[in-house]
Amino acid sequence: MLSTHEIQETNRMIEEQLLDVRTITMGISLLDCAAGDMSRFCDNVYDKITRTAQNLCSVGEAIGREYGIPIVNKRIAVTPIAIAAAGTGASSYTPVAETLDRAAAETGVNLIGGYSALVHKGSTPSDRALVSSLPEALSTTTRVCSSVNVGSTRAGINMNAVRRLGGVLLDMAKRTEKENSFACAKFVVFCNAVEDNPFMAGAFHGVGERDAVINVGISGPGVVSRALRDVRGADFETLCETVKRTAFKITRVGQLVAQEASRRLGVPFGIIDLSLAPTPAVGDSIAEILTEMGLSKPGAPGTTAAVAILNDNVKKGGVMASSYVGGLSGAFIPVSEDAGMIDAVTAGALSLEKLEAMTCVCSVGLDMIAVPGDTSAETLSGIIADEMAIGMINNKTTAVRIIPAIGKKAGDMIEYGGLFGSAPVMAVNPFPCGDFIRRGGRIPPPIHSFRN
Amino acid sequence: MKGIITVLGHDRVGIIARVCVFLSGANINILDISQTIVQGFFNMVMVVDLSGASLTFEDIVGGLNAAGDELGVQIKLQREEIFNSMHRI
Numbered sequence: 001m002l003s004t005h006e007i008q009e010t011n012r013m014i015e016e017q018l019l020d021v022r023t024i025t026m027g028i029s030l031l032d033c034a035a036g037d038m039s040r041f042c043d044n045v046y047d048k049i050t051r052t053a054q055n056l057c058s059v060g061e062a063i064g065r066e067y068g069i070p071i072v073n074k075r076i077a078v079t080p081i082a083i084a085a086a087g088t089g090a091s092s093y094t095p096v097a098e099t100l101d102r103a104a105a106e107t108g109v110n111l112i113g114g115y116s117a118l119v120h121k122g123s124t125p126s127d128r129a130l131v132s133s134l135p136e137a138l139s140t141t142t143r144v145c146s147s148v149n150v151g152s153t154r155a156g157i158n159m160n161a162v163r164r165l166g167g168v169l170l171d172m173a174k175r176t177e178k179e180n181s182f183a184c185a186k187f188v189v190f191c192n193a194v195e196d197n198p199f200m201a202g203a204f205h206g207v208g209e210r211d212a213v214i215n216v217g218i219s220g221p222g223v224v225s226r227a228l229r230d231v232r233g234a235d236f237e238t239l240c241e242t243v244k245r246t247a248f249k250i251t252r253v254g255q256l257v258a259q260e261a262s263r264r265l266g267v268p269f270g271i272i273d274l275s276l277a278p279t280p281a282v283g284d285s286i287a288e289i290l291t292e293m294g295l296s297k298p299g300a301p302g303t304t305a306a307v308a309i310l311n312d313n314v315k316k317g318g319v320m321a322s323s324y325v326g327g328l329s330g331a332f333i334p335v336s337e338d339a340g341m342i343d344a345v346t347a348g349a350l351s352l353e354k355l356e357a358m359t360c361v362c363s364v365g366l367d368m369i370a371v372p373g374d375t376s377a378e379t380l381s382g383i384i385a386d387e388m389a390i391g392m393i394n395n396k397t398t399a400v401r402i403i404p405a406i407g408k409k410a411g412d413m414i415e416y417g418g419l420f421g422s423a424p425v426m427a428v429n430p431f432p433c434g435d436f437i438r439r440g441g442r443i444p445p446p447i448h449s450f451r452n
Numbered sequence: 453m454k455g456i457i458t459v460l461g462h463d464r465v466g467i468i469a470r471v472c473v474f475l476s477g478a479n480i481n482i483l484d485i486s487q488t489i490v491q492g493f494f495n496m497v498m499v500v501d502l503s504g505a506s507l508t509f510e511d512i513v514g515g516l517n518a519a520g521d522e523l524g525v526q527i528k529l530q531r532e533e534i535f536n537s538m539h540r541i
Contacts, residue, residue: 002532004486004497006539007456011528066509068530249538256537 014069017222018284019250021257022277023073024060025198026267027205027213028052030084038088042099049076049103052212057108059264063257071257076104077203078114086126093130097137097144104143113203115146121155134168138183139175145201151191151388153395157443162388165189166381170404173373177406180414184403185368189384191391191398196271197327202399213270214262215327218254221276222283228292239293240313247317255322273327274318278338280421286333287340298341299350307331308361328397333358334368336416336423345424352426360390365399370414370423373406380404382433393446453502454532461525463494470519479506494525
């Protein structure tokens with residue numbers, strides 16, 4: 001029999017420590033939508049998405065009500081459009097982005113991911129059509145998210161794509177200058193992208209996946225920091241044990257919600273993503289976990305070790321709670337979406353370089369970072385190349401979601417509101433790297449990729 | 453299907469009675485009940501059997517919310533599985 005204490009503990013997590021299920025994301029394959037002309041392809045895509053996901057939002061809300069836990073986002077991820085739309089032979093895929101936007105609105109989801117291309121070894125004409133249409137597509141739609149995978153441990157890094165995307169980012173930023181360059185917040189560059197990520201903006205439905213699948217992203221940084229408050233001053237074994245136990249409890253809720261959603265929607269369960277995801281709300285912050293561990297501010301010496309402890313123990317607790325763990329499963333440290341991170345940047349404790357170091361120990365990447373609007377395309381490419389190299393060499397996923405905030409300089413703030421929060425514009429190393437970026441070609445894969 | 457009802461708020465006459473009358477009207481059996489009052493703060497946990505309920509889950513929640521508003525307390529109904537999944541292996 002459940003004890004009153006256990007029931008109250010769960011409800012305190014939900015009500016006071018902001019435990020929620022961050023997203024139920026339905027992956028939908030668009031491979032069977034292929035058509036020789038654009039308008040037929042778009043019709044097929046719209047029909048398939050609106051048919052498959054018609055009950056996603058209502059089921060998500062019903063589960064939230066019955067278990068008494070908020071399910072914050074309901075989202076859709078589709079087959080990378082550069083693959084699905086290749087048969088159209090079109091030179092721009094903006095009509096596809098518009099179709100995805102309409103389908104997202106019709107089903108009620110707030111974001112739809114998969115306006116994507118996988119170019120880690122090279123680009124097809126279809127990949128190039130997608131990349132060149134990115135600025136237009138992301139500045140004229142509201143719910144469409146996009147990603148481009150430019151590197152992998154097996155293939156190396158496609159530096160032509162890295163170079164190209166620096167310019168694409170600036171173009172996107174300029175087109176949406178009035179909205180604080182918001183298009184860039186919907187775009188991620190990846191190394192070792194995963195096929196079952198439920199989190200935006202980088203979600204897409206991989207070609208190795210089934211026709212439709214339910215993936216769930218958990219949350220709960222507030223629960224972890226609250227649990228750590230009870231072990232202040234205790235040694236590292238106690239610290240790790242506390243994070244593990246908490247991660248287990250959080251993940252079990254995610255697993256329950258995922259199985260229930262899968263059953264009610266008649267769509268198979270895919271994975272639980274163990275990433276702790278913060279929101280701009282006070283008390284829902286990864287930074288607070290780091291300070292609870294004993295750092296005065298995130299960015300202080302010891303931060304990389306603290307992130308490593310957090311990330312590893314969330315996984316150790318989480319894998320026991322779910323049969324299928326997948327997606328990104330690494331702590332997120334988005335600057336704009338975490339009140340404590342914003343505070344650390346504003347206080348001068350946290351720099352771009354320290355954030356990059358933190359991503360080496362498995363936080364997922366440079367996420368929601370605003371940089372001055374006069375940052376050059378080559379410098380943006382250089383920042384991307386550094387982060388991709390970390391992913392390639394360490395055999396892990398890394399990502400860059402960076403916003404060159406047009407008209408803004410280091411120290412300014414840009415406001416997005418809602419889940420995207422507000423971002424302090426961070427200083428960038430001013431020394432140029434153009435000659436390096438302009439070399440072109442592909443960085444070969446590292447020696448440890450040859451494992452066969 | 454079992455549900456957990458939690459009631460939280462300032463103590464007053466008739467909280468349990470009001471909740472029980474509603475549950476009985478909806479053909480919901482009470483399996484276990486425990487309550488504490490600390491410095492006038494009323495805290496009750498009830499395990500109920502929803503399998504024979506004459507109302508839908510949504511309507512039961514609606515009825516409990518209405519009772520909570522009348523009594524000035526917060527009443528919550530959740531399916532039991534969320535607690536089992538978190539606290540039982």
